[in-house]
Amino acid sequence: MKLVVTGASGFLGREVCLAALRRGHQVLALGGSRAPIVPDVKQARPFDLCDEAALEALILEEFPHAVVHCAALPTIETCLAEPDRARKLNTEVPKKLAQLCFHLGAKLVHLSTDTVFDGVAGNYQPTDKPAPLNLYGETKAAAEVEVLRFGREHAAVLRTSPIIGNSVTGDRGLHERLFASWKEGRPATLFTDEIRQPVEVSNLADVTIELCERTNLNGLFHWAGTEAMSRHEIGVRIARHFGLDADTLVKATSRAEVPSAASRPRDLSLRLHPLSGKLRTQAQSFEEQLAQLRVPRGSEDWYERTTRRKVVRRLEKGVDF
Numbered sequence: 001m002k003l004v005v006t007g008a009s010g011f012l013g014r015e016v017c018l019a020a021l022r023r024g025h026q027v028l029a030l031g032g033s034r035a036p037i038v039p040d041v042k043q044a045r046p047f048d049l050c051d052e053a054a055l056e057a058l059i060l061e062e063f064p065h066a067v068v069h070c071a072a073l074p075t076i077e078t079c080l081a082e083p084d085r086a087r088k089l090n091t092e093v094p095k096k097l098a099q100l101c102f103h104l105g106a107k108l109v110h111l112s113t114d115t116v117f118d119g120v121a122g123n124y125q126p127t128d129k130p131a132p133l134n135l136y137g138e139t140k141a142a143a144e145v146e147v148l149r150f151g152r153e154h155a156a157v158l159r160t161s162p163i164i165g166n167s168v169t170g171d172r173g174l175h176e177r178l179f180a181s182w183k184e185g186r187p188a189t190l191f192t193d194e195i196r197q198p199v200e201v202s203n204l205a206d207v208t209i210e211l212c213e214r215t216n217l218n219g220l221f222h223w224a225g226t227e228a229m230s231r232h233e234i235g236v237r238i239a240r241h242f243g244l245d246a247d248t249l250v251k252a253t254s255r256a257e258v259p260s261a262a263s264r265p266r267d268l269s270l271r272l273h274p275l276s277g278k279l280r281t282q283a284q285s286f287e288e289q290l291a292q293l294r295v296p297r298g299s300e301d302w303y304e305r306t307t308r309r310k311v312v313r314r315l316e317k318g319v320d321f
């Protein structure tokens with residue numbers, strides 16, 4: 001199958017390219033300002049998706065069987081900083097892609113987010129009504145409507161949760177951002193009452209490719225890991241997984257203590273049904289996700305020093321291992 005992957009210079013898009021290659025597909029990898037660097041991908045280039053005429057020419061020229069659309073302005077903060085760009089990239093571009101895919105009869109897999117919900121109820125199913133609290137959620141919710149308007153028969157909208165995993169730059173995964181802060185001597189302060197359901201990047205990438213292959217699986221779906229937990233628990237479990245001292249490195253706070261938390265949804269846990277019953281790829285427990293994490297590039301020295309100190313302290317105290 002010939003696939004176009006957008007956002008291929010980003011965290012998820014790169015893994016999508018790798019998953020497509022593993023499954024024997026041909027990939028055109030599109031970055032935004034940067035050319036994607038993905039081993040064994042023969043066609044990779046930067047490309048401004050906001051240039052509608054160029055996008056149309058590219059898709060008609062390439063005539064792909066499927067498009068996996070990962071490019072976005074994917075955070076609350078970046079959307080607030082650049083609202084016009086957020087609306088264009090997060091809503092108008094997916095709409096245009098859905099029209100083009102409809103025209104060609106190509107499958108579109110569009111990445112969306114748990115942030116389309118307000119986080120009041122939690123445990124959301126795909127049929128629950130979006131009620132975004134911020135511009136990021138608004139632009140992504142609007143895109144879902146547009147994509148499904150053109151693509152109910154041949155598009156899959158995949159809402160997902162915070163993505164963890166190893167990134168090529170060493171700074172995109174959740175554990176990588178925690179390490180960056182720890183390395184600078186700053187403990188991470190995380191909410192005990194904000195619930196998320198992390199997903200590992202390569203597992204999510206496999207799902208996007210399986211959706212391309214399964215032409216009969218269309219509509220709105222949820223995918224994440226199997227466990228919802230507080231951001232604080234996520235941080236503690238990551239620290240412990242690496243044998244680090246969670247009590248020192250992860251501090252607790254609550255949403256009531258941080259005024260800006262009001263624009264962030266409280267509980268974004270997702271129900272994975274019906275997609276979880278239809279795919280070969282299985283949703284992972286948090287332990288399975290943790291097992292794939294590596295010490296981030298650039299943090300190795302800090303990590304070695306810190307864990308060595310911990311061993312010495314335990315030896316001094318005479319603690320048995």
Ligand SMILES: NC(=O)c1ccc[n+]([C@@H]2O[C@H](COP(=O)([O-])OP(=O)(O)OC[C@H]3O[C@@H](n4cnc5c(N)ncnc54)[C@H](OP(=O)(O)O)[C@@H]3O)[C@@H](O)[C@H]2O)c1
Nearest residue numbers: 007009010011012032033034048049071072074111162163
């Ligand atoms: N990361 C998460 O935790 C998370 C959670 C839920 C949902 N999602 C969704 O998952 C998808 C992927 O997120 P991600 O974390 O992989 O994002 P990311 O790492 O920030 O990557 C964003 C990608 O978009 C590209 N891009 C930006 N402007 C562009 C433009 N004008 N034309 C073409 N490409 C452009 C960037 O290219 P350059 O960098 O080369 O400019 C980059 O490749 C998004 O749809 C996001 O909403 C992410």
